[in-house]
Amino acid sequence: MTDQAAPVTAGSQAAGSFPGNEPPEVLIGYYREMVLIRKFELTADQMYKRAKIGGYCHLNLGEEATVVGLMAALQEKDYLFTNYRDHGYALSRGMDPGRVMAELFGKSTGVAKGRGGSMHLFDTQTRMLGGYGIVGGQLPPATGAALALTFRGKPGPDAEAVMCQMGDGTTNIGAFHESLNIAAIWNLPIVYVIVNNRLGMGTTVEAASGEPLLYKRGASYRMPGERVDGNDVVAVRDAATAALDRARVDRQPGLLEVMSFRLRGHSVVDPARYRSAADVEEAQAADPVPAFRAQLLAAGVFTEEQAVQIEDDATEKVASAVAFADSSPAPTPDELFDFAYATPVANAPQALPGQPAAAREPRL
Amino acid sequence: MPTTSYRQALNDTLRAELTRDENVFLLGEEIGIFEGSYKITAGLLKEFGPERVRDTPIAEEGFVGAAIGAAMLGMRPVVEIMTLNFSLVAIDQIVNHAAKIYGMFGGQTPVPMVIRFPGGGGQQLAATHSQNLEVWYAHVPGLKVVAPSTPADAKALLTAAIRDDDPVIFLENLSLYNTKGEVPDGEQIAEIGKAAVVKEGSDLTVITYSRGTVIALETARQLEDEGISVEVVDLRSLRPLDRETFCASVRKTSRAVVLEDDWLSYGIGAEISASLMEGAFDYLDAPVGRVAAAEVPLPYAKALEVAALPDASDLVRVIREVLDDTSFSR
Ligand SMILES: Cc1ncc(C[n+]2csc(CCOP(=O)(O)OP(=O)(O)O)c2C)c(N)n1
Ligand SMILES: [Mg+2]
Numbered sequence: 015m016t017d018q019a020a021p022v023t024a025g026s027q028a029a030g031s032f033p034g035n036e037p038p039e040v041l042i043g044y045y046r047e048m049v050l051i052r053k054f055e056l057t058a059d060q061m062y063k064r065a066k067i068g069g070y071c072h073l074n075l076g077e078e079a080t081v082v083g084l085m086a087a088l089q090e091k092d093y094l095f096t097n098y099r100d101h102g103y104a105l106s107r108g109m110d111p112g113r114v115m116a117e118l119f120g121k122s123t124g125v126a127k128g129r130g131g132s133m134h135l136f137d138t139q140t141r142m143l144g145g146y147g148i149v150g151g152q153l154p155p156a157t158g159a160a161l162a163l164t165f166r167g168k169p170g171p172d173a174e175a176v177m178c179q180m181g182d183g184t185t186n187i188g189a190f191h192e193s194l195n196i197a198a199i200w201n202l203p204i205v206y207v208i209v210n211n212r213l214g215m216g217t218t219v220e221a222a223s224g225e226p227l228l229y230k231r232g233a234s235y236r237m238p239g240e241r242v243d244g245n246d247v248v249a250v251r252d253a254a255t256a257a258l259d260r261a262r263v264d265r266q267p268g269l270l271e272v273m274s275f276r277l278r279g280h281s282v283v284d285p286a287r288y289r290s291a292a293d294v295e296e297a298q299a300a301d302p303v304p305a306f307r308a309q310l311l312a313a314g315v316f317t318e319e320q321a322v323q324i325e326d327d328a329t330e331k332v333a334s335a336v337a338f339a340d341s342s343p344a345p346t347p348d349e350l351f352d353f354a355y356a357t358p359v360a361n362a363p364q365a366l367p368g369q370p371a372a373a374r375e376p377r378l
Numbered sequence: 379m380p381t382t383s384y385r386q387a388l389n390d391t392l393r394a395e396l397t398r399d400e401n402v403f404l405l406g407e408e409i410g411i412f413e414g415s416y417k418i419t420a421g422l423l424k425e426f427g428p429e430r431v432r433d434t435p436i437a438e439e440g441f442v443g444a445a446i447g448a449a450m451l452g453m454r455p456v457v458e459i460m461t462l463n464f465s466l467v468a469i470d471q472i473v474n475h476a477a478k479i480y481g482m483f484g485g486q487t488p489v490p491m492v493i494r495f496p497g498g499g500g501q502q503l504a505a506t507h508s509q510n511l512e513v514w515y516a517h518v519p520g521l522k523v524v525a526p527s528t529p530a531d532a533k534a535l536l537t538a539a540i541r542d543d544d545p546v547i548f549l550e551n552l553s554l555y556n557t558k559g560e561v562p563d564g565e566q567i568a569e570i571g572k573a574a575v576v577k578e579g580s581d582l583t584v585i586t587y588s589r590g591t592v593i594a595l596e597t598a599r600q601l602e603d604e605g606i607s608v609e610v611v612d613l614r615s616l617r618p619l620d621r622e623t624f625c626a627s628v629r630k631t632s633r634a635v636v637l638e639d640d641w642l643s644y645g646i647g648a649e650i651s652a653s654l655m656e657g658a659f660d661y662l663d664a665p666v667g668r669v670a671a672a673e674v675p676l677p678y679a680k681a682l683e684v685a686a687l688p689d690a691s692d693l694v695r696v697i698r699e700v701l702d703d704t705s706f707s708r
Contacts (some may be wrong), residue, residue: 094449127484138484143450144483148474154443155475161444162451165403165429189470192440199435353481356543357487359522360571361618372621372657375629 036248038315044086045306045316046324048078051102052303053328054111057336058101058118058132062282066340067118070147071132074102076277079090080209082106083250084272087258088177093141095156096179098133099209101144103179107140111331112338121342128345129353149214150189153178153206157193160202164265170202173262176204177254183214185228198235205257206232209244211276214319216288232269244274245302273376275300314318379560387525387529387561388493388550391536392456395567396426399454402540405432405441406458415460416496416555438468446476446545449491456540459495463509464547474675476545477520488543496550498589499687505675508683513646515547516616518529522570523616525549527591529559529584531614533578534568542570549616551589551639575621575627579609580695581706582633585624585650587613590637593690601697606706608697616646624650625657633700635667636656637693642670665695665702 055073062071074081077099085106088094096103104114109125117124118132126136126145133147143159146152156178163174172189184190185208195202211221220226229239234275238260242253250272257268275297279286286294310316316324351364365371382390395402408415410423410433423431438459445455459465465472472493479489516523522544526532532550539546558607576591577598591612598608599650609631611624628634634654636647647668654666656700672686 095447125484126486129480134482136486138486143447144479146475148470151443151470151475154440154471155447155450155479157440158444158447158449158455159451160447162448162453165401165448165453166451189439189443192435192437193443194436196437196440196444202670203508215600276404353485354519355522356480356485356490359542359544359618360569361620361622362571363519363618370656371619372625372653374656375625375658375660378660 030214032309033313033315040325041310041315042320044082045310046328047082047085047106048247048303048306049325049328050111050331051078051081051105053332054101054105054115054335057332058115059282061118061336063311067132068120069131069133070098071118071282072099072280073278073282074099076275076297076301077209077211077244078102079247079306080244080250080272080274081246084179084207084254086247086251087254090141091174091176092258093143093159093176094179095143095152095159095176096145097149097152097181097184098145098147099181100133100135104135104137104142104145107137107142109137109140109142110136111335115335115339119322119339119342120344121339123338123342124347128268150180150184150187152182153189153193157197157202157204160197160204160267161200163203164200169263169265171259171263173203175258175261177207179207179256180229181208181214182208182210182212182219183217183222184208185231186222191234194232194235194267194269198237201265202267203261203265205254205261205270207254208269208271209274210271211274213276213280215241215280229269229271237267237269239271240268241271242290244272247302247304247306277301379562382529382561383555384529384532384557384559385416385418385555387532387538389420389422391533392419392422395423395540396422396430401452402454402456403430404456404458405434405445406434407434407460409433409458416552418458421426431518435447438464439471443471443475443640445491446471446479449489450479450487454490454540456492456494457581459493460661461507462495462497463507465493465495466511472515472521472545472547473518475519480544481520489545490543492507492539492546492548494548494550496552496555498551498553499671499676500683501552502678502680502683504678508676510641510671512547512549512616513640513644514597516619516646518617521545521547521617523547523549524570524614525588525616526614527554527612529557530561530566531568533561534566535570535614537566538568541564541567543646546570553589554592557592568614570617570684571615571620573611573613573615573623575609575623576612577608577610579607579631581607581631582635582700583609583611583624583627583631584635584637584693584697585611586637587616587646589639593693594637597690597693597697598637601694606697606701619649620651621653621657628654628658629661632661632663633704634662635669635693635696635700637669637688639688640670641673642668643673645670664700667700669693669696
């Protein structure tokens with residue numbers, strides 16, 4: 015571990031040899047995912063303003079390279095836990111955009127049947143086990159998922175592993191420290207990923223963290239910490255892949271800090287007036303989507319027409335996601351108690367507001 | 379039928395479930411080498427090894443949450459928290475996570491786990507170590523909360539809790555661990571969500587749970603000699619609450635007293651009284667009596683502790699008051 019202010023693992027993008035040995039179709043695939051997330055999030059923002067989406071809604075705008083790089087490292091057999099800023103992860107993990115949008119719309123066809131909303135995307139098929147709205151809440155369960163893996167499999171290159179994503183602000187809550195400690199003493203196959211977008215709501219990392227070099231926080235648990243440029247999709251993928259490999263093969267838990275930017279407010283309703291013009295400018299200058307596009311064009315990985323085609327495809331996909339969500343049925347009140355318990359139980363409450371809890375006996 | 383202690387019944391049941399299902403494992407502070415703060419896990423480390431009888435660091439939020447995640451992947455963790463009081467630092471994981479994950483994610487992943495801990499005061503452990511906050515958990519949809527009062531129920535409810543696919547809070551009580559009772563051999567699985575009429579009577583119903591059941595039964599036996607016939611309902615399950623059983627009992631006896639270990643305001647007795655208003659209003663001959671803990675942080679000094687906690691003499695007094703209110707004559 016180095017003591018530099020901001021050591022950044024260089025990937026092929028930064029190395030000046032872009033695209034290096036990266037097959038064009040892989041890079042194009044990353045761009046396709048990044049664009050899908052970008053369009054999805056911009057549309058979610060609109061849909062929120064049209065009151066199709068309720069509650070809190072946090073977007074991955076500006077974090078597309080981070081999300082796609084992380085998900086490229088994660089294998090199908092691995093498990094993912096994230097915070098509430100989860101739309102991009104769900105899409106990259108392979109959830110159907112229509113079902114993700116339907117969840118945002120609170121429809122029965124949503125990935126969580128309309129019970130969770132934007133912050134709580136979940137799908138056992140793609141092994142994304144939530145979307146968690148309580149800051150730090152995902153860390154203990156993710157750690158326990160890694161514990162379960164130690165019961166059911168041996169370490170090795172083909173072993174399953176867990177990735178647990180969080181924000182920079184989350185490294186200050188107790189659950190972070192308890193979880194990293196537990197993962198360390200029990201040698202759990204898990205990689206904790208801090209998406210450092212420099213802000214927790216309006217609070218900067220420096221204002222909130224005794225050690226603002228967040229990757230160093232692993233040191234308390236003898237956990238390797240590493241920082242990587244979150245706008246470099248290949249670098250993110252490689253760093254995450256290496257950390258996951260250590261988790262698989264050596265059961266060495268890891269901490270990866272991914273330096274990213276939040277392009278907009280904390281959530282769709284936040285105008286982010288607390289941000290300085292310079293800060294906003296820096297974030298916009300670093301916007302990974304146009305940057306990656308330009309890079310791919312310059313390197314001759316794709317042509318302008320192909321890029322436009324990818325963008326049109328994404329627009330099309332998101333439009334049909336909206337159409338699907340819009341035309342999907344909303345859950346009805348008779349379904350209210352459907353998922354009260356996994357094991358049915360005597361006397362489970364079924365009263366609606368104003369209804370008695372105990373069966374009323376006829377008056378004497 | 380063999381007689382055994384509440385503690386031994388718990389220990390035997392944990393052993394039986396660890397043997398039966400390889401997905402069952404135990405975790406908690408000092409449950410292995412130390413054999414548990416109250417020795418409930420005695421001998422289990424030796425039998426099942428450190429993976430399945432897993433000592434944790436002092437990190438309730440971390441290890442309760444880890445149990446949740448393990449349960450989401452199909453394990454069946456049984457967590458021991460030293461006492462109810464320490465569950466408060468894990469309450470985010472219990473209330474915001476264990477209780478929510480099945481329903482909030484649309485029924486995709488059950489969370490089959492048990493969290494065991496003793497509640498109760500009376501051991502001069504002072505305010506932070508003597509609480510009865512079971513109603514905090516009983517308030518929360520998504521949890522099941524059971525509170526056995528006998529060794530037989532300890533066995534049958536723990537077995538049911540471990541085999542249940544939902545998070546179950548399993549409330550023990552410090553003063554019950556050494557109590558003895560008959561425990562049937564072989565597999566016993568209680569039905570969660572059902573109360574039991576543990577003693578029949580005709581004049582008044584005492585509704586209670588956990589330690590209170592022992593006190594109520596003892597009191598009922600004493601009053602029997604005076605010609606007062608007390609029925610005792612042991613709730614056994616605080617969530618779901620079996621209102622039908624205690625309402626039916628009160629429709630028969632027309633009088634009710636709740637004996638609860640928690641604080642009076644907003645407590646279990648309040649919920650039961652309200653339920654009786656709905657389910658037995660016309661049958662009640664007197665207001666429902668409530669015997670609960672005095673509302674102070676429990677003091678250390680013995681005289682103050684005794685004054686604050688509900689006991690048999692308080693119960694007898696309130697039973698007499700309710701009977702007198704209704705010109706009861708034996
Ligand atoms: C325990 C808890 N406290 C406060 C909040 C409110 N809150 C939601 S997001 C957030 C900031 C988190 O910042 P960070 O971890 O950096 O994630 P980011 O939003 O930047 O992705 C806060 C304080 C919460 N959801 N949970
Ligand atoms: Mg942040």
